Amino acid sequence: MCAEKTEPTIKDTINGAIEEAHRQVQICNACRYCEGYCAVFPAINRQRSFSNSDISQLANLCHNCRGCYYACQYSEPHEFNVNLPRALAEVRAQNWQTFMRPRALATGFQQHGVLLALLFIVGLMLMLFAASYFRNIGDGSGFYAVLSHSLMVSIFAPAFILPLIVTGFGLRAYWRAVGGQRISVSHLASALKPVANLENLSGGQGQGCNFEREERYTNSRRWLHQACMYGFLLCFASTVSGTLMHYLFASPAPYPLLSVPKLLGIPGGLLLTVGCAGLAWLKTKADASLGAASLWGAEMAFVLLLGATGATGLLLYAATGTGLMPLLLAVHLGSVLTFFLTMPYTKMTHAFFRFAALIRDAQIKQENA
Amino acid sequence: MKTELSDRLWDVAIVGGGNAALCAAIEASEAGATVLLLESAPKPYRGGNSRHTRNFRCMHRAPLSKLTEAYSEEEYFDDLLRVTKGHTDEALARLTIHESESCLPWMEDHGIRFQPSLTGTLSLSRTNAFFLGGGKSLVNAYYNTIEDLGVTVAYNAAVTDIAIKDNHFESLQVKIEDSSVRIQAKSVVLASGGFQADLDWLARAWGPAARNFLIRGTPYNKGVVLKCMLDQGAVSVGDPTQCHAVAIDGRAPKYDGGIVTRLDCVPFSVVVNENGDRFYDEGEDVWPKRYAIWGRLVAAQPNQVAYSIIDSKSAELFMPSVYPPITADSIEALAEELGLPVTTLTRTIETFNAACPQHLESFHPTTLDGLATSSIEPAKTNWARPICEPPYYAYSLRPGVTFTYLGLKVDESARATSEKGRYDNVWAAGEIMAGSILGQGYLAGFGMTIGTVFGRIAGREAARHVC
Ligand SMILES: Cc1cc2nc3c(=O)[nH]c(=O)nc-3n(C[C@H](O)[C@H](O)[C@H](O)COP(=O)(O)OP(=O)(O)OC[C@H]3O[C@@H](n4cnc5c(N)ncnc54)[C@H](O)[C@@H]3O)c2cc1C
Ligand code: HEM
Ligand code: SF4
Ligand code: SF4
Numbered sequence: 001m002c003a004e005k006t007e008p009t010i011k012d013t014i015n016g017a018i019e020e021a022h023r024q025v026q027i028c029n030a031c032r033y034c035e036g037y038c039a040v041f042p043a044i045n046r047q048r049s050f051s052n053s054d055i056s057q058l059a060n061l062c063h064n065c066r067g068c069y070y071a072c073q074y075s076e077p078h079e080f081n082v083n084l085p086r087a088l089a090e091v092r093a094q095n096w097q098t099f100m101r102p103r104a105l106a107t108g109f110q111q112h113g114v115l116l117a118l119l120f121i122v123g124l125m126l127m128l129f130a131a132s133y134f135r136n137i138g139d140g141s142g143f144y145a146v147l148s149h150s151l152m153v154s155i156f157a158p159a160f161i162l163p164l165i166v167t168g169f170g171l172r173a174y175w176r177a178v179g180g181q182r183i184s185v186s187h188l189a190s191a192l193k194p195v196a197n198l199e200n201l202s203g204g205q206g207q208g209c210n211f212e213r214e215e216r217y218t219n220s221r222r223w224l225h226q227a228c229m230y231g232f233l234l235c236f237a238s239t240v241s242g243t244l245m246h247y248l249f250a251s252p253a254p255y256p257l258l259s260v261p262k263l264l265g266i267p268g269g270l271l272l273t274v275g276c277a278g279l280a281w282l283k284t285k286a287d288a289s290l291g292a293a294s295l296w297g298a299e300m301a302f303v304l305l306l307g308a309t310g311a312t313g314l315l316l317y318a319a320t321g322t323g324l325m326p327l328l329l330a331v332h333l334g335s336v337l338t339f340f341l342t343m344p345y346t347k348m349t350h351a352f353f354r355f356a357a358l359i360r361d362a363q364i365k366q367e368n369a
Numbered sequence: 370m371k372t373e374l375s376d377r378l379w380d381v382a383i384v385g386g387g388n389a390a391l392c393a394a395i396e397a398s399e400a401g402a403t404v405l406l407l408e409s410a411p412k413p414y415r416g417g418n419s420r421h422t423r424n425f426r427c428m429h430r431a432p433l434s435k436l437t438e439a440y441s442e443e444e445y446f447d448d449l450l451r452v453t454k455g456h457t458d459e460a461l462a463r464l465t466i467h468e469s470e471s472c473l474p475w476m477e478d479h480g481i482r483f484q485p486s487l488t489g490t491l492s493l494s495r496t497n498a499f500f501l502g503g504g505k506s507l508v509n510a511y512y513n514t515i516e517d518l519g520v521t522v523a524y525n526a527a528v529t530d531i532a533i534k535d536n537h538f539e540s541l542q543v544k545i546e547d548s549s550v551r552i553q554a555k556s557v558v559l560a561s562g563g564f565q566a567d568l569d570w571l572a573r574a575w576g577p578a579a580r581n582f583l584i585r586g587t588p589y590n591k592g593v594v595l596k597c598m599l600d601q602g603a604v605s606v607g608d609p610t611q612c613h614a615v616a617i618d619g620r621a622p623k624y625d626g627g628i629v630t631r632l633d634c635v636p637f638s639v640v641v642n643e644n645g646d647r648f649y650d651e652g653e654d655v656w657p658k659r660y661a662i663w664g665r666l667v668a669a670q671p672n673q674v675a676y677s678i679i680d681s682k683s684a685e686l687f688m689p690s691v692y693p694p695i696t697a698d699s700i701e702a703l704a705e706e707l708g709l710p711v712t713t714l715t716r717t718i719e720t721f722n723a724a725c726p727q728h729l730e731s732f733h734p735t736t737l738d739g740l741a742t743s744s745i746e747p748a749k750t751n752w753a754r755p756i757c758e759p760p761y762y763a764y765s766l767r768p769g770v771t772f773t774y775l776g777l778k779v780d781e782s783a784r785a786t787s788e789k790g791r792y793d794n795v796w797a798a799g800e801i802m803a804g805s806i807l808g809q810g811y812l813a814g815f816g817m818t819i820g821t822v823f824g825r826i827a828g829r830e831a832a833r834h835v836c
Contacts (some may be wrong), residue, residue, distance in 0.1 A: 001440045030629040030691040033423055033503030036484030045488045049688050070509060073627050077413055081628075126555075204501065205482055215509040322616030 021055045027080055029124035034068040036204040039282050039361055046368060057178045059091035060357035063200040065209035082338040089292040096353060100170040100344045107343035111294065113301030116342060121307060124334035131330050132361045139368045146326045149252065153335065163343040170344060178360050195355060198222050212285040217242055221282055228275025231310060234268025245305045254320055269314040276307025302347040374523060375550040378759040379405045380835040382541055382554035384528045384594055386410060387417030388817055389799025391511035392824030394593035395479055400519040400832035405552065406520055407543055409527035410589045416508030418586035418772065421506060423487065423625040426814030427819060429469045430766040435483045438495050442466050449812055452765040456808025464781055465806055468822040472497055480510035489688055531636050537793045556794035558665040560824060563773035563800045564592020565612055567623065574610045577672045581673035583617060584725035585769040588624040595801055598777055603770050604786045607774035607804020612659050613811050614664030619674055619765030620692050633687035634763050635663060637734065639721050641814040642670040645713030647721065655737065661811055668768040675766040676707055694762035703761045720745060722755035729754050772816065775802035781828035794834055796827035
């Protein structure tokens with residue numbers, strides 16, 4: 001008689017990933033050779049035994065630099081089969097899918113790049129429809145001739161705020177699980193430094209990570225990520241400044257070249273586009289089996305979508321005053337809408353969770369000092 | 370690949386793919402020689418025992434890289450004399466020590482990165498420079514370096530025979546995948562390690578008990594090259610019957626378990642053999658100093674196995690272990706879990722507990738605290754606290770072989786010698802010649818120092834011979 005085959009439930013896969021990480025962390029704690037690479041190993045060495053939440057915290061602290069994989073004398077085909085970057089990536093993925101509600105959306109977007117692409121098309125159609133339907137009913141000129149300002153606000157304000165709220169709840173669940181304490185200014189300051197210079201992708205000594213050139217270190221991923229991240233922040237600042245100008249100074253878009261929104265937005269858009277293009281290219285060179293391989297497609301979709309927000313923003317600027325403008329506006333707004341709506345459920349959550357993990361790490365270090 | 374290798378006359382052929390071989394390859398190639406490196410392991414296992422290391426011992430007159438304070442030639446040499454009990458060649462030893470200082474910057478120039486001494490090893494921060502990421506990342510960095518230099522590397526290439534005529538090396542017979550090819554070179558560097566992975570040889574040298582030993586490092590160091598040289602009259606050094614063995618977790622893999630299988634619980638425990646009897650003073654000295662003798666002690670027990678038993682109050686006093694301990698709430702239950710005779714083990718623990726001192730306040734885990742048993746044999750002379758607070762934990766112990774001592778005799782230029790005098794064109798480096806310097810015992814980090822110093826010399830000299 002053969003045993004009945006049962007599909008593994010989400011719970012089984014989660015437990016499987018955590019179990020596997022437990023096993024590997026135990027080996028690392030007896031070895032400690034990789035202590036100099038990143039914040040994960042000092043965090044391991046502070047403890048003797050680990051709860052599931054400890055493992056989550058380690059997973060979100062890991063930057064997937066892969067230094068410890070190539071340095072490991074126990075990697076495959078050794079029977080210990082240590083592949084810590086993958087083990088922690090898998091726990092991370094499970095975390096992001098379980099802490100964010102509703103779970104179905106998180107699982108869907110984390111695992112299926114196709115869903116993100118479909119949503120993008122829906123967003124695009126919506127924008128095109130809005131643009132043609134409301135055309136000339138609007139109250140403005142420039143972009144707002146295509147899509148009125150009030151309509152934009154009534155679409156984008158909730159599309160931005162609701163996902164932020166969802167993310168906030170997810171983070172709170174994580175924070176509780178890892179025993180987070182009240183956050184002080186010094187915790188924030190210690191966590192901001194490794195965000196600002198991404199030192200956990202630096203290999204510990206500035207030589208970089210082992211993402212796309214196997215045993216050789218490079219800083220490509222680190223620099224491209226910072227281009228992307230700072231670019232994104234500049235674009236965000238540009239939008240905020242535009243909103244302020246609109247409401248406080250009654251000065252609606254489009255803005256001239258020498259204006260705050262443009263001076264922030266153009267370099268931001270360039271950095272974001274170049275950063276994402278570079279990150280996507282590196283991703284094709286790297287060994288997918290050192291990450292959560294099943295998420296590769298969805299991650300790629302996310303990077304491309306993020307890059308598209310930057311690139312279409314720039315194109316839109318270039319097309320000012322031409323007949324292409326309405327179409328480009330719809331494409332740009334469609335990508336931005338999709339990006340924000342799915343924020344809690346895509347790879348974008350990494351920024352929030354990793355930041356939280358870095359803050360928690362700063363707290364634990366202080367508690368132990 | 371195979372014909373590419375055998376169709377030409379190489380300047381320098383290097384046998385082995387660990388630290389000594391890689392250092393030799395770099396120097397020979399930088400001196401302008403065409404170099405072929407033959408590594409018997411497949412790529413994922415390249416680097417021999419060097420891939421399991423974590424540091425090398427380095428002389429320095431002032432703080433150097435991550436090394437603190439100073440470590441003088443005299444102090445280093447005294448440390449060596451102490452562990453070898455004088456079984457060392459002073460000239461070669463001093464050369465190694467002296468050269469180690471310039472090795473560190475040379476290593477950094479060739480891609481090696483260092484890190485501060487690892488947690489739990491503060492005592493080594495002055496004497497030993499730790500590799501960032503450990504020995505495998507060192508090996509990776511050197512392979513990258515030789516790739517950039519244009520050295521040809523063949524994996525799965527095991528040297529099976531060395532043709533030597535009138536003290537002159539002529540060619541190597543190499544098994545690459547399934548066929549055997551002849552490789553010709555003007556000079557050869559032998560850097561293929563010791564013979565500890567050949568259990569038959571170990572059993573012949575040590576006795577049949579050796580079949581139960583675990584091999585801490587690579588399964589590829591079977592001493593084929595060493596044997597081939599000795600059979601042809603090469604002069605040897607080092608005790609042919611001895612190996613360096615420590616007590617490791619008995620559940621470790623047969624080969625390649627490496628550093629994580631180490632167990633540091635012995636000083637806080639009672640150690641019994643298969644019969645449930647104690648056999649040696651567990652508290653003789655701090656663990657790093659006694660680490661090595663326990664390999665032999667366990668090797669002398671029936672079936673080469675022993676069990677280290679602690680109770681809950683000692684559970685966190687030592688570095689975490691890779692395997693969880695066997696746990697039980699009573700000594701009887703623990704004996705059953707371990708398959709030990711229940712009555713003997715219970716009696717051993719009761720007798721031990723009764724012999725422990727009454728007052729335990731002076732217990733101190735990292736210094737010799739003098740808490741000794743009275744009137745039992747063997748005594749436990751430090752850290753003697755009764756095993757009485759459940760749960761009880763046990764780890765099995767087996768001898769784990771690190772390396773063997775038998776090797777080739779070399780001179781200060783790393784040149785090997787036959788009964789008829791120095792070979793024209795055969796150099797040796799690393800474990801295969803370490804017995805000259807480390808005739809007995811072990812000094813942490815010295816294996817990599819010997820390999821680096823002599824690997825570099827051998828590579829340089831072998832290239833000078835041809836260029
Ligand atoms: C677990 C462990 C930890 C250690 N830690 C340290 C430490 O921290 N510091 C330290 O100084 N020392 C340490 N040692 C000792 C150290 O590993 C050795 O002294 C050193 O690696 C010797 O280097 P080597 O190049 O001579 O030999 P290896 O690195 O062992 O290289 C021998 C090479 O020869 C190859 N080979 C063997 N036979 C053939 C053949 N017939 N044909 C072709 N190739 C062949 C092997 O595949 C291998 O690549 C440790 C040893 C072990 C086992
Ligand atoms: C707290 C701040 C942040 C930290 C610590 C951080 C860290 C990281 C790390 C370590 C990676 C690589 C490992 C991995 O793929 O998981 C990564 C990837 C990435 N990050 Fe960030 N990040 C932060 C913020 C941001 C922001 C604000 C953006 C832009 C919106 C961004 C965009 C990306 C992109 C596009 C990738 C590539 C994804 C991939 O290759 O799959 N990150 N980030
Ligand atoms: S990844 Fe491997 S080498 Fe690094 S600490 Fe863990 S077990 Fe050791
Ligand atoms: S992959 Fe990099 S960041 Fe993650 S644990 Fe390993 S060394 Fe640390």
